Amino acid sequence: MKILFIVPSYKPAYIYGGPIVVIARLAERLVQLGHSVTVYTTTANGKTELQVPVGETVMVNGVAVKYFKRITKDHTHVSPALYRATWKTVRDFDVVHIHSWWNFLVIGAAMVCRMRGVKPVLSPHGMFCDYVLTANNSKKKQLIHNTIGKGLLKNTFLHVSSHMEWQESIQYNPKWKDDGAMVFNLVDLPVKDYTRKSNHVFTISFLSRIDPKKGLEILLYALARVRFNYRLRIAGSGEDEYVQKLQLLVQELDMDDKVEWAGWKGPEEKFQFFAESDLFVLTSLNENFAIVVVESLYVGTPVLISNNVGLSKYVNEKNLGWITGIENIDEVAEKLTATYHAQEERSRISREARNVINNDFNETKLALDYVELYENSK
Known part of the structure; x- marks a missing residue:
């Protein structure tokens, strides 16, 4: 099968x-299964550009990637060169898979597909959640949807990675109820084992981009109300101004001696970081999936996540952790206290989680599920 991915940015961005990791992992696994995958993307790398050959095919771990220049340096990622390439070649592929939404790059690509009589698969990657729709430029998004988006979405086959994302997406296009499917994201999990650490103090970890969306303030306020001894390790990076705001909050809550700013953790470091924790916490305002949840469970660390995390239904059904609402700080504090006292349950999760994750997130099985999804989208 010849497959074309159209995505605003690709690794090493x-x-x-x-x-970025999820999309690349899927492309590479499909190639390993014998399919041909081409990626059309831009040189976007935040406010800068990737230093890569432009307009040429570059082989990246078996995937044929073409990076095109963008004429805007913001999140719109407008690229006339990519549109021209899509127009010329889109009919040469068996499947076109568009990733993301709301930026002009993918909306323009979706328009080209419709004009060329091609029905693409669309993975919105959480772009239809309430948080995204209301947090930034909500009026512009509504205008785009009402003028061109609604028609373009009707010409797509929906792919989502969680039950929550499914519910959010079909509100935007009810037609997807009969024209879409859910398949988990692929997660890059190491083969090696990680030694779990026995901590004298109950150790809670957070690892992600440090951003208001991640709900770290909620976690800090909740921890300020618990009555057990703990250590919170925060790994990740973010805008300096926001990180400083959080550091000031830690001081105001008199938690300096309990909070460690662990810095960014790379692919190798992060799994050991999880393994050294008694509990991973993610009280996000919204996450359509949350790879870190799978990664934490893989090394045997139980999770406490908000009901706004896409994998919350999965965690609850598999009994791999605790789910909390985040509207009430006392509820979060009570759930933290419950996990602290549930030592036997945490031990059970530590023993069983890896086998569950290995079964449900087997990359070959999931990639074959995507192939079936592609076949059903036609």
């Missing part, structure tokens, strides 16, 4: 977080 890791500045854009989890979706």
